[in-house]
Amino acid sequence: MGDDAAKYHALFDRMAQGAFFQSADGALTDVNPAALEMFGLTRDEFLGRTSMNPDWRVIAEDGSELPPELHPSMVALKSGRPVLDFVAGVFNPQKRHFCWFNLNAIPMFHPGESSPYQVFVTMHDISCHKRLNDIHLSRINLMQYADAHTLEELMVEALDEVERLTESSIGFYHLFDAASKSVELRAWSTNTLQRFCGIEDRDRHYSIDQAGVWVDCLHLGKATIYNDYERLRHRKGLPAGHAPVVRILVMPVKRNGEVVAILGVGNKATDYTEADVRTVTLFADLTWDVAQQKQMQNRLLAKTEELKQANEFLEQRVSQRTADLxxxxxxxxxxxxxxxxxxxxxxxxxxxxxxxxxxxxxxxxxxxxxxxxxxxxxxxxxxxxxxxxxxxxxxxxRAPILPEPVDLSAAAAAILQMLQETEPHRLVCQEVEPGLTVHGDAHLINQLLGNLLGNAWKYTSKTPFPRIAVGKSTVSGEEAFFVTDNGAGFDMSYRGKLFKPFERLHGSEFDGMGIGLATSHQIVERHGGRIWGEGTVGKGATFYFTLGG
CATH class of the missing domain: 1.10.287 (Helix Hairpins)
Structure with a gap:
């Protein structure tokens, strides 16, 4: 047994995936090196802690604070059920920022006991993937925001986004005039104006010879990072009311080989990196493009004679934005x-x-x-x-829709025959209305029927005299197809969960992942129709759907 324990611990310690154990009283009892590196803690700092330890800083996927009782390990210990694919951010004291993990918490039981004595948690670092996803979502949101807001509001919104993504507390966007070699102070992030910068005279033009180190990117023609501002020998000091500067990243925005603007962020808690440069670059270019578009729109709206040019320009920009999206x-x-x-x-x-x-x-x-x-x-x-x-x-x-006439009756009969062949011992009354036809994608419609009939077959498995029917009826003045059964049914008070992925209205007595109805909902929506369900516990369920004509 000693050798087995040693082999187990060797395997546990060498896992690339982070892993730890937590006992029923909440104490952390064992951890592998991968998890310690992800948390930024030593073994002594980790062991003996509980989820209630105030040193933990954990946030949910939406950025809100995650209470200790909602940590995956605590939920698994309390419920006795696994918590899978849970995304959370945990503050790493060594890196001084939040790292994002995908966590799975598996409760463990002594034989014959219903309450777990400990939980086994595995974790995978998804920080890079989440950062990339957040950047793309922010860019899409910014493009949508631009449609209903002024140019000034757009620039502030862009700075707020890039400030959030780079974990900075200062953000600014200024214009550069190459002819006069001067910089026009233009926009600041909400946080900069409300909390840090108290300069009253903001509407100013600076000659680049008079400006501070934040215009060094103009001379160098590329992004500039200063992670130790105080030690810069050529800094010129800050005007009264200016926010203190610790670190700064400034990026020149170029068009046709010429610098047209500067986007800068500052005072990140840790050093700026090339990853921050890439993030700032994406927003600097996008903000300039969208800002240019809005300025053009404003000018063209005032000139009726140039309306045709404006439409052509907008079509090009919409095409480009569609391609970007x-x-x-x-x-x-x-x-x-x-x-x-x-x-x-x-x-x-x-x-x-x-x-x-x-x-x-x-x-x-x-x-x-x-x-x-x-x-x-x-x-x-x-x-x-x-x-x-x-x-x-x-x-x-993502699947392309290839519309064609589909014999719904034949498709339903074939699916029911296949289900019968898989369980030949079951006697199920099957009724399929003849002559049902639709116009849609044959593959997706077969998948839709397969999901609905598969559910009907499954949920009548415990019914003494099961019946499944497929037909068409008029519901509230609208023609709709239906699949009905006299099986387990469901409580209508939970019908809002029917078509959500992994939401199941029945327990372990019926197997399944809770994805079939969500897939059906996607298929119907892609055909321009709608789907809904009606049911009674113990008396069966009926699912209606339309396919947009």
Missing amino acids: QAAIRERESFSYSVSHDLRAPLRHISSYSSILIEEYGQALPYEARTYLDRMRGAANQMGALIDHLLELSKVA
Whole structure:
């Protein structure tokens, strides 16, 4: 047993994925080196802590503070159920910023006991992926914001976004006139104006010879980082009321080879890096392009004679923005696949190492240890299935629609026959109204029927005299197709959860991932229709759908 424990700890310590154990009283009892590096803590600092320790700074995916009782490990300990694919940010004291993790908390039980005695938590660092996703979302939001706001509001909004993404507390955007070699002070972030900068005379032009080190990027023609402002020998000091400067990153905005503006951020808690330069570059260019567009619109609206030119220009800009948006969406999809791929590797490791332990050392392991390994392997397989279903849902959202006439009656009959063949011992009354036809994508409509009929088949499995029917009726003056059954049904007070991914209205008595109805909803929406359900607990359910004519 001593050798087995040593091998287990060697495996635990060498995992690339972070992992730790937390006991039922909330105390952290063991941790591997990968997790300590992710948290930025020593082993002595980590062990013995609880989730209630005030030194923890944890935030939810939306940036709000995450209370200790909602930490994945605490939820798993209290509920006795796994918490999977939970995203949270944890402050790393060594890096002095929040790192983002995807966490899974698996409760562990002694034989015969219903309350877990500890929880096993694994974690994967997704900080880089989340940063990339946040940048693309912010750019899309900024483009949408521009449509309904003034140029001044747009520039402030852009500075607020880039300030947030670079974790800075100062942000400014100033224009540069190459002919006069002067800089026009133009815009500041909300935070800069409200908390830091008290200069009254902001509407000023600076000759670049008079300005401070923030115009060095004009001389160098590229982004400039000063992470130790106080030690700069050529700094000229700050005017009265100016915010104190600790660090600064300034970026020249170029068009046709000429510098037209400067975007700067300052006073990040840690040093600026090349990653910050890339973020600032994206927003500097986008802000200039959108600002230029708004200025052009304002001028063209005042000149009726040039309306045609304005329309042509706007069409070009809309096309460009559409291309940008599509590129951003593709990058988000790529991000989703990348996360899924990165998650699969540690899952395979967990499953394969568990299998190796069972196959090679199963006879030497106590029954309790084999049970834990089986649970670990089962949890890994379940998460793999969740990833597959997420990708399936994403695929439906991207699949091209190829409309054609579809025989809905024939498709439904074929699906029911297939279901009957999988369970030939079941006697199910099947009724399919003849002559049902629709115009839509044959593959997606077959997938829609497969999901609805598959649910009906599943939820009538415990019904003495099961019945499933497919037909068409008029509901509130609207023609709609329906799939109905007399199975388990559902409580209508929960109908708002029917079409949300991974929301299930039944317990473990019926298997499933809770993705079928979400996929059906996507398919119907992509056809311009709608779908809804009606049900009664113990008396069955009916799902209606339209396909936009």
